[in-house]
Amino acid sequence: MNLNNIQNIYFVGIGGIGMSALARYFLANNKHVAGYDKTPTEITEALSSLGVHVHFNDAVEAVQKPFLNPETTLVVYTPAIPKNHTELNYFLNNNFKVLKRSQVLGLITENTFCLAVAGTHGKTTTSSILGHLLHECNVEVTAFLGGVTENYNSNLILKGTEVSVVEADEFDRSFLTLSPNLACVTSMDADHLDIYGEADALKQSFIDFTKRLKPNGKLFVKNGLPLDGITYGIEDDADYSVQNIKITNGTYVFDVKTPKITITNIAFNLPGRHNLSNALVALVMAIEYGCSYEQLAKALASFKGVKRRFSYHIKTDNLVFIDDYAHHPEEINAVHQAVREMYPNKKVLAVFQPHLYSRTRDFIDDFALSLSKFDELLLLDIYPARELPIEGVTSSWLLSKITNKNKQLVSKQALLQKINESNAHVILTIGAGDIGEQVKLIKKSLSVES
Template sequence: MNLNSINNVYFIGIGGIGMSALARYFHANGKYVGGYDKTMTGITDELMALGIRIHFNDSINEIEERFLDTKTTLVVYTPAVPNSHSELNYFRNNNFEVLKRSKVLGLITENTFCMAIAGTHGKTTTTSILGHLLSECNVEVTAFLGGISENYNSNLILKGTKVSVVEADEFDRSFLTLSPDIACITSMDSDHLDIYGEVSQLHDSFIDFSKKLKPNGKLFVRNGLPIKAITYGIEDDSDYSIQNIKIQNGTYVFDVKTPNNVIKNIQFNLPGRHNLSNALIALAMAVEYGCPHQQLVRALASYKGVKRRFTYHIKTESLVYIDDYAHHPQEINAVFQALKEMYPKKKVLAIFQPHLYSRTRDFADEFAESLSQFDEILLLDIYPARELPIVGITSKWLLDKINNISKQLISKNEIVAKIKKSDAQVILTIGAGDIGEEVKQIKQALKVAS
């Protein structure tokens, strides 16, 4: 398909983080963009402020007439949209070009120098670090991010079309539409078993992705993963390795050993060993591309992070409030490790919203173990996203598995009152559902209380 022949792009699920980045991209490139989403959010507000028309009812009658031309309209949808969606079925049944988001991303990037980040954890942060490094090194880059960059206040970095940086998403095997020049795999932990069934199938999919590189392409993997490639790791014998880690005024300072030399005195402001690993692989990919070392050091020091990835909303001596997207037991463990490294003597209250019935079912014991580490736990109902309820899989069922006497099941409208009753000095909200919509209210309540 030739994207140059398309005048109009219609998105079904336009408010999704990946979909909205594509919407911004096509809008910036002169296409007429519009779409549907189920709910109004901050992202849809921002898109509408750009002049993109969005409606929130699944109704063919609300689609603008210019999108009804089969010859000039591309329809993009996300797998989160159910097959019963009337607009999606209208376009499918009337000979429109209807493509998944991942397929469109593959089309956009196939004629660029594509750098792709795969893995069950760390994709968004690593992608945003790499996009920032390349941008600061004056590379002509477009980066599609799975979160809102604090440096750019957007999920799209648009500095040129020579290089593309993308998240290679394993969900629904979407990453198999890509053909990267440089790629990495950060992790292959069990996840998305509603799609894969068995973890072995998930691993096979990552192996398939590793074979999608263009001729003479380069693949990086975190040391220990069962795929032969350039390795990276922390304080080990990897090809790229972080060494001599120190914490100075809440900032990591370290050296990086490359295959050819050592880059000294690098500063990085995000806490947690998982973020150190993300910074390392982004740096390694930029080095392999050819970016100057000293420019990379300056760029990494200026990286601010991604919204809802260990985002500080209050940071004082007496009170800290952090919000994070963690929705898998390993991600929760990583957040806990970062908190304990930065605040070893402070009491932590964690408010967690489970994401998906299937994920809660498949990892219930692991969730219980990771959540039990916190001093206090408040558990919200499961956020269903694309799923219908599964009999017996509830937050109460999960709560009973948590080995901690300070645990409660609450509703969202109880969050503020429960926080105010706690004597915790560190407050943490975690989850990939709509818990992020509560941040503003929590922040305001804590500021008033303090």
């Protein structure tokens, strides 16, 4: 398909973080863009402010007339859309060109020098750092991101079309539509078992992804993963490694050992060893692309982070409020490590909203272990996303397995009161559902109380 011949792009699920990045991209390339989503959000409001028509009722008659021409319209959808969706089925049954988001991403990037970031954790932060590094090194880059970067206040970095940075998403095997020049794999922990069935099938999909590299392509692998490639790690014997880590006023300062030289006194402002690992592989990929060490060190120090990735909303001597997207036990462990490293001996309250019934069921004991590490826990009901309830899988079941005695199940209506009753120094909101929508309310409530 030649995207140059398409005038109209219609998105079914336009409010998704990856979908909205594509919408912004096509809008910047003078296409007519519109779409549907289930509910209004900050993302849909931002798109509307750019002139994108977004509606929230699943009805063909709500679609603007120019987008109902199959000759001039491409329809893009996300796998999170249910199979009985009225609009999507209309497009499928009436000779429209209908592609998944990942297929469109593959078409856009196939004629670029593509850098792809894969892994069950760390994709968004790593790709955001990488996009920022290349942008600051004056590379003609477009970066499609799964989060809103603080530096650009956007999930799209648009500086040129020669180079692309993409998240290689394992969900629904989406990453098998990509053909990158450089790729990394940050992690391969079991996840999305509702799609894969078992961990071995997920592992095989990562192996299949590594075979998608273009001729003479390079693969970068976190040390210890069962893949062949150039290795990177923290304080170990990898090909590229972080050494001599210090924390100065909340900032990591460290050296990077490369196969050729050691780069000294690099600064990075995001807390947590997991973020240090993400920064390292982004640096490595930018080095291998051809950026200079000096430019990269300066660019990394100026990276401000990604919204909902260890995002500070209150940071005072008496109170800290942090919001994070963590929705897998290993991600919660990483957040816990970061907060304990930055705030040793301080009382920490975690507010967690589980995401998906199937993920809660598949990792129930691991979630219990991760959440038990916090001093105090408030647990919200499971956010269903694309799923129907599974009998017996509830937040009450998860709560019963958590060993922390200072725990309770709360409703969204009672959440602010329960948070304000706590005497914790650090408050964390964690989860990938709509808990992010509560952050402004929590911040306002805590500011009033303090």
